[in-house]
Amino acid sequence: MPIYEYECKACGHRLEKLQKISADPLTECPACERDELNRLVSAAGFRLAGNGWYETDFKSGNKKNLAGEGGAEKGTTPKTTAKDGAAA
Incomplete structure (x- = not known):
């Protein structure tokens, strides 16, 4: 259910x-009963936070930012080279 915002024209009360x-x-x-x-x-x-379906299903490649993943910075993963599979 959505949360609706209201304002009274008479007294300015907001809720x-x-x-x-x-x-x-x-x-x-x-407030004023008018x-x-x-x-x-x-x-x-x-805000969708955590590691739910929205975190993994609609992102591709290294854009995935899974909770609990290691890396130098939050949301980054080590890059590998195609030649030997070692971290760059």
């Missing part, structure tokens, strides 16, 4: 509400 997509927007302000509440358009705020 967030977890609602179903199919739910009707709120209209009554909990029917002046408007739903705002805001960006989704989430």
Whole structure:
């Protein structure tokens, strides 16, 4: 369920509400109790972290950044040469 952001035109009170997509927007302000509440358009705020499907399935080659992998820097893996397979 998405979290919707609301602002009252009358008193300026802002709030967030977890609602179903199919739910009707709120209209009554909990602060001033007037029917002046408007739903705002805001960006989704989430981050996928960890080593789940999104981390491995949609990246290719050395772009994969698996949790727990070693390397000189976070997200890097040692490069190998095609000739002998040794780390460069």
